[in-house]
Amino acid sequence: TSKFTYPLASRDETVVEEYFDTKIVDPYRWLESPDAEKTKEFVEAQNRVTIPFLDECEYKPAIREKITKLWNYPKASEPYRHGSHYFQYRNTGLQNQSVIYKMDELHTEGKVFLDPNTLSPDGTIALQASSFSDNGKIFAYGLSKSGSDWIEVRFRSVETGEDYNEVLKKVRYSSLTWMKDNVGFFYGGYLDQIKSDGTEIDASENQKLYYHKLGTEQDKDIVTVKFDDPHLRIGAEVSHCGKYLVITPVKGCKNNLLYIGKLDKEITGELSLQPIVESFNADYEYVTNDDDIFYFKTNRNAPNYHIIAVDLKNSAESNWKTIIPEHEKDVIDDAQSINHKYFVISKLHDVKHVLYLYEISTGKLVHEFKLDVGSIMGISGKRKHTRMFYSFCSFLTPSIIYQVDFEDDKIEEKVYHETVVGDFDRNNYETKQVFYESKDGVKVPMFLISAKGVLDNPTGDTPAWLYGYGGFNISLTPSFGISKLIFINNFKGIYALANIRGGGEYGNKWHDGGRFENKQNCFDDFQYAAKYLIDKKYTNNKKLVIQGGSNGGLLVAACINQAPELFGAAICQVGVLDMLRYHKFTIGHAWKSDFGCSSEEDQFKYLIKYSPLHNIFEPNEEKQYPATLLLTADHDDRVVPLHSLKFIAELQRKAGRSPHQQNPLLIRLETKAGHGGGKPTSKIIDELTDIFCFVSRTLNIQFYQ
Numbered sequence: 001t002s003k004f005t006y007p008l009a010s011r012d013e014t015v016v017e018e019y020f021d022t023k024i025v026d027p028y029r030w031l032e033s034p035d036a037e038k039t040k041e042f043v044e045a046q047n048r049v050t051i052p053f054l055d056e057c058e059y060k061p062a063i064r065e066k067i068t069k070l071w072n073y074p075k076a077s078e079p080y081r082h083g084s085h086y087f088q089y090r091n092t093g094l095q096n097q098s099v100i101y102k103m104d105e106l107h108t109e110g111k112v113f114l115d116p117n118t119l120s121p122d123g124t125i126a127l128q129a130s131s132f133s134d135n136g137k138i139f140a141y142g143l144s145k146s147g148s149d150w151i152e153v154r155f156r157s158v159e160t161g162e163d164y165n166e167v168l169k170k171v172r173y174s175s176l177t178w179m180k181d182n183v184g185f186f187y188g189g190y191l192d193q194i195k196s197d198g199t200e201i202d203a204s205e206n207q208k209l210y211y212h213k214l215g216t217e218q219d220k221d222i223v224t225v226k227f228d229d230p231h232l233r234i235g236a237e238v239s240h241c242g243k244y245l246v247i248t249p250v251k252g253c254k255n256n257l258l259y260i261g262k263l264d265k266e267i268t269g270e271l272s273l274q275p276i277v278e279s280f281n282a283d284y285e286y287v288t289n290d291d292d293i294f295y296f297k298t299n300r301n302a303p304n305y306h307i308i309a310v311d312l313k314n315s316a317e318s319n320w321k322t323i324i325p326e327h328e329k330d331v332i333d334d335a336q337s338i339n340h341k342y343f344v345i346s347k348l349h350d351v352k353h354v355l356y357l358y359e360i361s362t363g364k365l366v367h368e369f370k371l372d373v374g375s376i377m378g379i380s381g382k383r384k385h386t387r388m389f390y391s392f393c394s395f396l397t398p399s400i401i402y403q404v405d406f407e408d409d410k411i412e413e414k415v416y417h418e419t420v421v422g423d424f425d426r427n428n429y430e431t432k433q434v435f436y437e438s439k440d441g442v443k444v445p446m447f448l449i450s451a452k453g454v455l456d457n458p459t460g461d462t463p464a465w466l467y468g469y470g471g472f473n474i475s476l477t478p479s480f481g482i483s484k485l486i487f488i489n490n491f492k493g494i495y496a497l498a499n500i501r502g503g504g505e506y507g508n509k510w511h512d513g514g515r516f517e518n519k520q521n522c523f524d525d526f527q528y529a530a531k532y533l534i535d536k537k538y539t540n541n542k543k544l545v546i547q548g549g550s551n552g553g554l555l556v557a558a559c560i561n562q563a564p565e566l567f568g569a570a571i572c573q574v575g576v577l578d579m580l581r582y583h584k585f586t587i588g589h590a591w592k593s594d595f596g597c598s599s600e601e602d603q604f605k606y607l608i609k610y611s612p613l614h615n616i617f618e619p620n621e622e623k624q625y626p627a628t629l630l631l632t633a634d635h636d637d638r639v640v641p642l643h644s645l646k647f648i649a650e651l652q653r654k655a656g657r658s659p660h661q662q663n664p665l666l667i668r669l670e671t672k673a674g675h676g677g678g679k680p681t682s683k684i685i686d687e688l689t690d691i692f693c694f695v696s697r698t699l700n701i702q703f704y705q
């Protein structure tokens with residue numbers, strides 16, 4: 001690839017920050033102002049370099065055509081019962097947003113209930129939150145614009161399909177939950193926030209839990225719960241019996257407080273709350289309750305989670321009862337209630353889901369559902385229902401929806417709907433789970449997917465795509481994706497998913513193994529995954545592309561700083577790249593629960609060691625950066641674009657200018673787009689096409705039609 005002349009970004013060396021006894025220069029601080037003219041010029045200059053590079057890919061039209069063709073298969077969610085109707089999300093294949101259908105009977109076409117595609121010509125208005133009233137007659141729904149976390153909440157009558165007049169604004173990081181009277185509604189709002197279009201970078205503060213009465217204006221809403229700490233987000237859920245409000249305030253992204261408010265009278269002001277947990281010592285998630293006995297899924301004294309019962313009449317921890325004990329290896333993932341008397345619980349067993357029924361009153365195991373290797377994507381059904389649905393997927397199965405009917409003590413299961421993808425034939429592929437050793441000897445699981453026969457006959461020259469995340473207790477379970485199939489099929493590649501530490505695959509210990517001072521374990525695990533793929537001759541370092549987004553973007557950027565020799569290309573999406581300043585923007589402060597914060601000396605000491613922006617090396621004859629593509633967007637208010645702008649500016653200056661840096665170092669900046677949630681199909685296809693073009697050109701791999 002030809003030598004690049006990268007845009008010059010001015011540097012202001014006078015911006016110096018003191019971190020304890022260390023001075024850190026921040027010359028691109030000016031790129032933190034998204035609306036500044038200079039920033040806009042910088043963005044345009046970058047796109048003028050990147051777009052031609054991607055457009056020159058000879059396979060671009062064929063790649064786009066292939067993605068579009070494979071993507072174009074009908075998708076349908078499991079049915080959800082609310083009141084006397086069933087609701088289902090459907091997409092004919094290429095629609096920008098899925099459509100909600102309302103059915104009177106199962107297996108019927110039903111009719112369109114809410115079609116977000118009618119709300120914007122380019123599909124950038126998305127449904128980001130929703131909650132049906134208990135009687136299923138009113139649908140509360142939150143719409144986001146251009147991928148921002150901000151939502152506007154509206155209310156739609158199920159019978160008429162008409163919206164009520166009110167619109168709730170300045171809502172984000174919010175639960176939506178109804179009173180059982182189908183008139184009262186709770187949500188979390190930042191009503192004194194000035195700007196809220198998703199391009200602002202400042203943090204929102206002082207979220208309050210509001211009570212809204214259906215049919216009234218937002219300015220009549222009542223503050224029912226508020227806390228002094230400006231960073232608390234107030235989770236709330238009306239109990240199944242309707243008599244209580246379960247309040248779960250959260251500060252970071254781990255551990256929450258727990259309060260219960262009684263809802264027995266007219267809501268006129270702040271609720272009096274019964275404190276259950278008043279320190280951030282664990283996660284507590286409401287499952288259901290029988291009057292004063294509340295069931296929670298928690299990792300309190302149970303790193304793999306367990307189900308406990310708390311009696312409101314004596315809610316001291318010493319009086320809590322364990323109903324379903326933790327498993328020594330398997331991790332409880334989702335816990336709901338169904339058919340009046342059962343818990344329905346999914347657990348992760350070596351990164352594959354298993355599904356169980358337990359009796360609520362005794363905690364006794366009642367039934368285990370037989371599942372293939374794969375994931376439970378969703379469970380649909382309420383405690384008062386005698387029917388539930390769950391959707392299953394795997395790397396080679398897009399979606400199978402099962403229907404389960406409980407008659408007396410009989411449990412009857414059948415396939416409700418199986419999704420078919422064009423001419424995709426799963427028999428041409430194979431999946432393998434391997435366990436490789438990381439730097440410290442810890443065994444890390446990794447999934448490998450390829451065409452049949454490829455894994456058993458490694459040639460050392462197969463293109464490989466290694467994906468990882470490694471944080472926030474998030475488990476990467478098998479999922480079906482067109483992009484994986486195209487890389488396997490049309491680039492004749494191997495797809496690898498590494499379940500590195502920081503995730504939730506093995507409960508709390510796996511999460512703790514990859515956070516705070518242990519964060520380097522995530523990078524080691526990912527680099528050792530790459531070494532494994534190379535040592536086993538599945539690929540070589542010129543044919544290996546690594547990809548990750550957000551916290552996974554941090555992973556990718558840290559790894560190309562630390563071990564550039566392992567990779568041929570790196571795709572870093574919406575990455576967290578300035579670890580000294582991330583907490584200052586939008587919801588960044590919440591991530592201290594994984595990253596720590598540079599305001600603490602001991603945490604600054606480990607953050608400065610891996611912060612991507614502060615560890616860029618100057619290439620020499622021995623080492624250069626792999627071909628690197630950063631991606632971000634103007635309405636990303638989860639991870640603000642300044643991370644990627646500052647990183648690419650420094651990377652292109654310090655590395656890009658060196659004669660030893662032959663591989664391109666580029667950034668792709670999208671408009672009217674955000675962190676990823678709600679992204680319209682058209683933009684997803686554009687982005688994936690560009691990523692494949694970048695990989696094809698830089699790894700010099702052919703696209704087979």
Ligand SMILES: O=C(NCC(=O)N1CCC[C@H]1C(=O)O)OCc1ccccc1
Pocket residue numbers: 149172173174253472549550551552576587590591638639
């Ligand atoms: O910040 C997070 N989650 C963590 C997160 O998004 N992270 C954590 C690091 C960067 C980024 C990512 O990896 O996607 O969620 C905030 C939120 C949004 C909507 C509703 C409730 C709460």
